[in-house]
Amino acid sequence: MIAELGLAALWLSAALAVLQMVSGALGLRAGGGAAAAYAIHARPAAVVQAFLATLAFLLLLYAFAITDLSIKLVATNSHSAKPFIYKLTGTWGNHEGSMLLWVAVLAISGGLLAGLERRLPERTMSATLAVQGFVALGFYAFLLLSSNPFERLPVPAVEGSGLNPLLQDIGLAIHPPTLYIGYVGLSVAFSLAMGALLTRQVNPDFAKVLRPWVLGAWVFLTFGITAGSYWAYYELGWGGWWFWDPVENASLMPWLAATALLHSVSVLAARDALRTWTIMLGVLAFSMSMLGTFLVRSGVLTSVHAFAVDPERGTFILVLLGLYIGGALAIFAARASSISEGKRFTATSREGALVFNNVMLSAILAIVLLGTLYPLLTEAFDVRVSVGPPYFNPAGAIFAIPMFMVMAVGPLLRWKDDKPKRIQFELALLAAIAIGVIVLVAVLGDFDVLPVLGLALAAALGVAALLPLRGRKLARVPIATWGMVCAHFGVAVALFGMASESAFTSEKLAAVAPGQTEEVAGWTIRLESVDPVAGPNWTAVEARIAASRGDEEPVMLAPQSRNFWAPSQATSESALVTRWDGQLYAVIGDRAGVDAAGNERWQLRVWWKPFVTFIWYGGLLIALGGTISIAGRLQVDLRQRHAIRRRDEERADLEALNGRVSDNGPLPEPAE
Amino acid sequence: MNRLIYIAPLALFAFFAGLAGYMLTQDKDQAIPSQMVEQPLPDFALPPATDGIPGASRKDFVGGEPRLLNIWASWCLPCIAEAPQLEALRDEGVEIIGIAVRDEPENVADFLARYGNPYTRIGADNISELMIEIGASGVPETYVIDADGNIRYQHIGDIRADTIPVLLEQLERARS
Amino acid sequence: MRVLVLLLAFLSVPVFAQQTMPPAPYAYTQLDDPALEAEATALMETLRCLTCQSQSIADSDAPMAGDMRHQVRARLVAGESPTEIRAWLTRRYGDYVSYQPEVSATTWPLFAIPLALLAIVALVLLRRLGKRRSDAASGAD
Numbered sequence: 009m010i011a012e013l014g015l016a017a018l019w020l021s022a023a024l025a026v027l028q029m030v031s032g033a034l035g036l037r038a039g040g041g042a043a044a045a046y047a048i049h050a051r052p053a054a055v056v057q058a059f060l061a062t063l064a065f066l067l068l069l070y071a072f073a074i075t076d077l078s079i080k081l082v083a084t085n086s087h088s089a090k091p092f093i094y095k096l097t098g099t100w101g102n103h104e105g106s107m108l109l110w111v112a113v114l115a116i117s118g119g120l121l122a123g124l125e126r127r128l129p130e131r132t133m134s135a136t137l138a139v140q141g142f143v144a145l146g147f148y149a150f151l152l153l154s155s156n157p158f159e160r161l162p163v164p165a166v167e168g169s170g171l172n173p174l175l176q177d178i179g180l181a182i183h184p185p186t187l188y189i190g191y192v193g194l195s196v197a198f199s200l201a202m203g204a205l206l207t208r209q210v211n212p213d214f215a216k217v218l219r220p221w222v223l224g225a226w227v228f229l230t231f232g233i234t235a236g237s238y239w240a241y242y243e244l245g246w247g248g249w250w251f252w253d254p255v256e257n258a259s260l261m262p263w264l265a266a267t268a269l270l271h272s273v274s275v276l277a278a279r280d281a282l283r284t285w286t287i288m289l290g291v292l293a294f295s296m297s298m299l300g301t302f303l304v305r306s307g308v309l310t311s312v313h314a315f316a317v318d319p320e321r322g323t324f325i326l327v328l329l330g331l332y333i334g335g336a337l338a339i340f341a342a343r344a345s346s347i348s349e350g351k352r353f354t355a356t357s358r359e360g361a362l363v364f365n366n367v368m369l370s371a372i373l374a375i376v377l378l379g380t381l382y383p384l385l386t387e388a389f390d391v392r393v394s395v396g397p398p399y400f401n402p403a404g405a406i407f408a409i410p411m412f413m414v415m416a417v418g419p420l421l422r423w424k425d426d427k428p429k430r431i432q433f434e435l436a437l438l439a440a441i442a443i444g445v446i447v448l449v450a451v452l453g454d455f456d457v458l459p460v461l462g463l464a465l466a467a468a469l470g471v472a473a474l475l476p477l478r479g480r481k482l483a484r485v486p487i488a489t490w491g492m493v494c495a496h497f498g499v500a501v502a503l504f505g506m507a508s509e510s511a512f513t514s515e516k517l518a519a520v521a522p523g524q525t526e527e528v529a530g531w532t533i534r535l536e537s538v539d540p541v542a543g544p545n546w547t548a549v550e551a552r553i554a555a556s557r558g559d560e561e562p563v564m565l566a567p568q569s570r571n572f573w574a575p576s577q578a579t580s581e582s583a584l585v586t587r588w589d590g591q592l593y594a595v596i597g598d599r600a601g602v603d604a605a606g607n608e609r610w611q612l613r614v615w616w617k618p619f620v621t622f623i624w625y626g627g628l629l630i631a632l633g634g635t636i637s638i639a640g641r642l643q644v645d646l647r648q649r650h651a652i653r654r655r656d657e658e659r660a661d662l663e664a665l666n667g668r669v670s671d672n673g674p675l676p677e678p679a680e
Numbered sequence: 681m682n683r684l685i686y687i688a689p690l691a692l693f694a695f696f697a698g699l700a701g702y703m704l705t706q707d708k709d710q711a712i713p714s715q716m717v718e719q720p721l722p723d724f725a726l727p728p729a730t731d732g733i734p735g736a737s738r739k740d741f742v743g744g745e746p747r748l749l750n751i752w753a754s755w756c757l758p759c760i761a762e763a764p765q766l767e768a769l770r771d772e773g774v775e776i777i778g779i780a781v782r783d784e785p786e787n788v789a790d791f792l793a794r795y796g797n798p799y800t801r802i803g804a805d806n807i808s809e810l811m812i813e814i815g816a817s818g819v820p821e822t823y824v825i826d827a828d829g830n831i832r833y834q835h836i837g838d839i840r841a842d843t844i845p846v847l848l849e850q851l852e853r854a855r856s
Numbered sequence: 857m858r859v860l861v862l863l864l865a866f867l868s869v870p871v872f873a874q875q876t877m878p879p880a881p882y883a884y885t886q887l888d889d890p891a892l893e894a895e896a897t898a899l900m901e902t903l904r905c906l907t908c909q910s911q912s913i914a915d916s917d918a919p920m921a922g923d924m925r926h927q928v929r930a931r932l933v934a935g936e937s938p939t940e941i942r943a944w945l946t947r948r949y950g951d952y953v954s955y956q957p958e959v960s961a962t963t964w965p966l967f968a969i970p971l972a973l974l975a976i977v978a979l980v981l982l983r984r985l986g987k988r989r990s991d992a993a994s995g996a997d
Contacts, residue, residue: 246915253910288689295693308703310710310910319704326704330697337690344686355985363984371977378969381696384703391962392712394904396912396955403970407977515897517886580917597917601878611884712906715950782877782919807880808923815948817906817920 011079011158014067018108018158021060021115022148025141028053028118032138036131036206050137051122057144058119065099065112068157072099075168081105081157083165089545090170097181100188103305103321104157109185111147113192117221118144121196127217129209136203143195146328154324170545170572179239187232187259191297193225194262197269201290202336210287210347215277216645218290220638222273225293226266227634233259234627245580245595247615249509249623252400254309257380258300261373265293268369271362279423281350281359285366291340295333296373302329308384354425361418368411375403405458412465412503416472419492434475442468455511462507470500487640495633502626508619516614519600521607529616531557531592536564538596538610546572548581551596551610555585567596590618711836714815714823721749721829722813726803729780730788736777736803742829746854747775748847749823750799751811753783754791756819758838763795765839770798772844774851778802779810781819822847826854882929883922896929899938902955903928903945912955 028050035047068081072095077083085102086095100109118140125133151157197218204214236259241249250256269289275282303309306322353359379395386393416438420431428435445464449455473496477485514529525534536552548570554562565583572579585592597611716722725737741747750766752759770776778799780788788802805811814823814831824833824847833850835843887893900914905921913921913928924945931941945953957963 244915245917248915251911251915284686292689302700306700306704308700322704323701326697326700333693334690334697337693341683341687341690345683360985364981367977367980367984371973374973375970378966381699382963382966385699385965386962388699388703388706389962392950392952393957393963394952394955395957395966396902396904398902398956399966406970406974515886517884519884578917597884598879600884611879613884712949712952715946715948782923784877806877807883807926808920809927811920812924812927812945812948817949 010067010071010076011160014064014071015152015156015158017060017064017067018111018148018152021057021064021111022145022152024053024057024060025145025148027141028057028122029138029141029145032134032136032141035134036138047134050134050141054115054118054122054137054140056119058115061112061115065108068105068108069096069099072096072105077166077168078161078164080159080161083161083168085168085170087168087170087545090168090176091544093178093181094176097178100185101180103318104151104155106184106188107147107151107155108157110188110192111144111151113189114144114147114195117192117196121199121221125217127213128203129207132203132207132209132214134203135206136199139202139206140196140199143199143332146331150321150324150328154321176545176572177239177243179235179243183232183235183239186228186235190225190227190229190232190266191262191301193221193228194266194293194297196221197225197266197290198294198332198336201287202339205287205339205343205347208343208347210276210283212277212280215273215286216641218286219270219273219277220641222266222270222293223634223638223641226263226270227631227638229259229263229266230627230631230634233263234624234631237627238624242582242584242593243579245582246613247513247582247593247617249620252379252395252397253311254380255304255311257376258303261376261380262293262296262300264369264373264376265289265296268366268373269293272366275359275362276350279351279353279359281353282363282366283347283350284344287344287347288340289366289370291333291336292370292373295329295336298325298329298333301325303380309380351424353423356421356426356428358418358421358423358426361414361421364414365411365418368407368414371407372404372411375407376400379403401458405461409461409465412469412499415496415499416465416469419476419496420472434472438468438472441471449511459507459511462503463511466500466504466507469503470497473497473500487643488637489640491633491635491637491640493633494636495630498626498629498631498633500626501622501629502624505619505622505624505626509617509623512618513620514616516612518612519603519609520612521603521605521609523607526612526614528614529618531555531614531616532562533594533612533614534562535610535612538608541568543570546570549596549610551594551612553583553594553612555592555594557587565592565594567594569596569598586621590616591620592616712817713836714817714831714834716813716815716831717834719831721825721831722810724803724810724813726779726805726810729778729783729802729804730785730792732789733792733797733799734801736779736801738829740777740801741825742827744827745775746824746826746832746851747777748851749779749814749825750776750820751779751781751805751816751822752820753781754787755783759791759820760795762820762838762840763798765841765844766798767796768841768844769839769847772848774848775800779805781805781808781811824850824854877919879919879922880926882926884925885929887929887933892932893929895938896925896932899932899941900925900928903942904953904955906949906953 031046031049031053035050071079071082072086073092075082075086075088075095077088081102081104085105086098090098098105100106118137121140122137128136200214200218200221204210204218236256237249240251240256241247269286269292272282272286272289276286302322302325304311305325306319308322379400382395383393417431417435420434442464445467446460449460449463473493476489476493516526516528516533518526520526520535522535522537525532527533532555534554536554538549538551541548541550548568550566550568553565553567555565556562563585565585567583568581570579570581571577580595580597583594593615595613597613600609600611603609721738721741723738726735728735741749748769752762766776776798778801780802783804783806785804788804803810818836820838822835822839823831826832832854833847835847839847887896897914901912903913903924905911905913905916905918905924907918907920908916911921913924928941931944932938936944942954942956946958951957951960951963957966959967
């Protein structure tokens with residue numbers, strides 16, 4: 009029954025998406041007349057759809073929880089011996105389930121937008137809901153026609169075939185869903201941008217409606233990428249946190265576009281400038297999340313991150329991509345010239361700095377896109393090339409370094425027009441910090457250029473991030489400004505972690521017999537024993553390692569080398585010691601023969617990574633900054649709504665006192 | 681001018697969509713072809729992989745008729761599948777020299793006893809030395825080597841029944 | 857279709873349990889000279905493992921990656937430079953084996969496009985920011 013109910017809920021949702029689309033489109037076209045009568049159904053259709061799609065997802069979750077082996081998806085991706093938590097996370101650890109999660113989140117966002125957003129003109133809202141319905145319909149079609157998660161097996165399976173062991177990890181419980189929520193949030197930004205473009209309502213009001221969605225999506229993307237990076241770091245067993253792998257790039261590209269969009273929306277909201285640019289970024293951000301989905305699931309590119317790939321699904325996503333993005337870009341090409349660029353500003357102004365960084369972010373995005381897709385291009389001519397860190401790092405840095413420099417001073421500039429002279433003290437201070445760090449690091453040792461520049465920029469940025477608070481009464485600083493300060497400081501922290509990790513990491517590889525010790529970066533590592541252990545669906549060898557720094561009490565570490573049997577795979581479970589100034593990372597490998605005394609030796613890999621954790625602390629700070637910013641915007645928003653209501657009530661009272669009957673009709677749109 | 685700028689994203693997107701669509705219709709070829717084809721076989725000398733069969737070196741490929749160099753291992757499943765095809769090639773009069781990759785002598789002997797021995801010589805490549813030298817990226821792979829010791833053709837993956845005529849033709853071509 | 861999925865899932869993290877040979881001497885052993893080892897690490901991080909999906913040989917437990925690490929370290933000890941070792945490998949496997957694309961007939965757009973991008977960025981910024989300043993100056997009445 010579960011599967012049938014879920015499927016019915018999905019079909020109903022799809023039908024409601026059609027209603028939402030048609031009704032929204034009629035609302036866009038009709039000034040009045042018979043068609044207008046149908047235009048009122050778009051909002052309720054979106055809200056009900058949200059409940060139905062959520063229900064479908066919950067039903068699938070339940071099927072996984074009870075391991076209902078009559079459902080094909082459960083049988084191929086779960087196993088009755090799996091720990092309960094991984095039974096649940098297994099729901100979205102596969103193609104069909106993750107697509108269902110995707111449409112559920114899409115429907116919820118559509119429902120929230122339709123249910124809560126009252127500031128936009130009705131026509132713009134209708135157009136937005138029509139686009140949102142169109143987008144949702146494509147994904148319902150995808151699920152129902154080619155990836156039905158509720159498909160039954162003719163005969164229930166006796167036992168499930170398990171879940172990729174790499175994915176049996178708590179990282180999987182949080183990383184992909186947060187990314188999906190981010191991607192989907194960008195689809196709302198896309199719908200809003202298209203709605204505004206179609207009705208030529210690209211103005212600060214629109215920007216204020218768009219901003220929380222972009223911010224929200226961006227927070228989830230930031231968090232998802234941060235979590236994903238940490239997951240890859242401890243799960244792949246080699247201490248790398250970013251490989252410039254196609255799948256990683258697929259998540260980075262929407263983030264870059266969303267970051268640019270976030271800043272240009274702020275310019276549009278505050279200054280009514282950068283109108284077409286904002287619309288373009290709105291389309292671009294969603295294109296990048298669709299592109300990412302395509303690259304990850306179609307298997308056209310080779311990735312280290314295991315995904316069930318299928319060219320058939322790839323074709324379906326490519327068709328959707330063509331419809332949405334091709335369509336949006338065509339409308340953009342036709343309409344953009346009819347939208348004026350907006351207010352003007354000088355190069356040395358807050359807008360000027362934001363434009364500069366927007367262009368730099370877009371250039372970095374272009375580099376990542378080029379490097380990711382280039383192997384695909386040459387494969388069309390039967391030549392195989394690899395593009396990796398030695399390409400992405402320097403090519404990205406060409407644009408990232410000027411961006412970080414402008415990012416340091418941008419928030420200090422005034423809107424519209426400013427004199428560089430006014431902030432000369434700050435400029436001198438930041439330059440002195442950066443140069444000081446470079447000199448200091450150069451004295452310490454011989455390091456690569458990029459990490460050294462990274463350390464210098466991180467130090468300058470860290471100070472610069474706090475400068476907007478200088479000379480202000482802290483209690484009166486707007487909450488959104490605190491958000492910006494926090495996020496910018498987070499960038500400095502993450503950059504510091506990245507630069508420090510690549511400059512100062514120490515590595516020790518050794519074949520060690522139990523009882524022997526090794527040294528790495530001030531740590532003494534003693535292999536105590538190596539023993540077999542067993543888990544619910546795996547067996548492993550577990551090393552017991554005593555690690556001590558200087559004269560400290562030793563810490564016990566237990567890295568494992570695991571063999572799963574359903575399905576059959578091997579993984580390394582790293583063991584970490586976290587200190588405030590870095591992490592010790594230990595992995596046990598294979599047997600490595602016997603030593604002279606006849607003791608069996610094991611491959612041991614140990615790294616000391618100074619301040620590596622700052623990468624993810626920084627990521628969390630950035631996400632936190634975004635969250636604070638949303639809270640600040642919502643607070644201002646609610647206060648304004650409250651003030652408008654009060655004003656309206658007072659006016660009504662006044663009119664009642666004057667003995668006149670109010671016949672103003674509907675309430676005026678709240679103007680900010 | 682402005683109009684053109686607004687059309688540029690659409691044009692770029694159309695290019696990408698075309699490329700991606702084309703790539704989806706293509707079979708994804710995971711093989712990495714060796715760049716050593718049409719180059720001389722690198723110098724090497726490998727010890728015997730198991731008792732009773734001599735090891736292999738570059739000079740074993742020089743003189744006489746063109747030969748096949750077969751990279752295999754007892755731990756490789758497709759190698760079991762191609763064993764009968766190698767025997768068929770031997771029965772056609774082709775000399776096959778094997779290179780056993782990262783393999784224990786007893787496992788090699790066991791494999792030969794179970795699936796037959798088409799080889800005249802088997803060299804033991806315990807650290808993929810020769811594999812990397814000739815640009816092989818996996819096991820099994822088969823190379824046609826002419827009588828002057830030049831690599832003339834590379835076959836990636838296991839030999840199937842329909843590969844035999846291709847290899848025989850390449851061997852014929854390697855005579856000239 | 858499902859076969860493909862299973863096959864790819866298998867390829868991504870294969871089990872090498874059947875292979876009992878010990879790894880090559882330098883596969884998991886660092887060089888004694890820290891400077892040389894640093895060169896080796898830097899090089900290995902930019903060489904692609906041929907039997908993995910998308911990993912450098914420095915990040916892989918595949919036996920073939922271990923054997924390639926052995927070649928890198930052994931050749932460095934023998935006095936070859938990292939550039940020579942990279943060239944030695946690309947002569948065998950083509951550009952695919954190196955994560956660091958060199959300018960060649962097949963890879964020039966990777967370098968030309970960023971340069972073009974730099975020009976476009978400069979142009980956009982000049983048009984946007986350069987012009988606005990004069991506009992604002994003439995517009996300020």
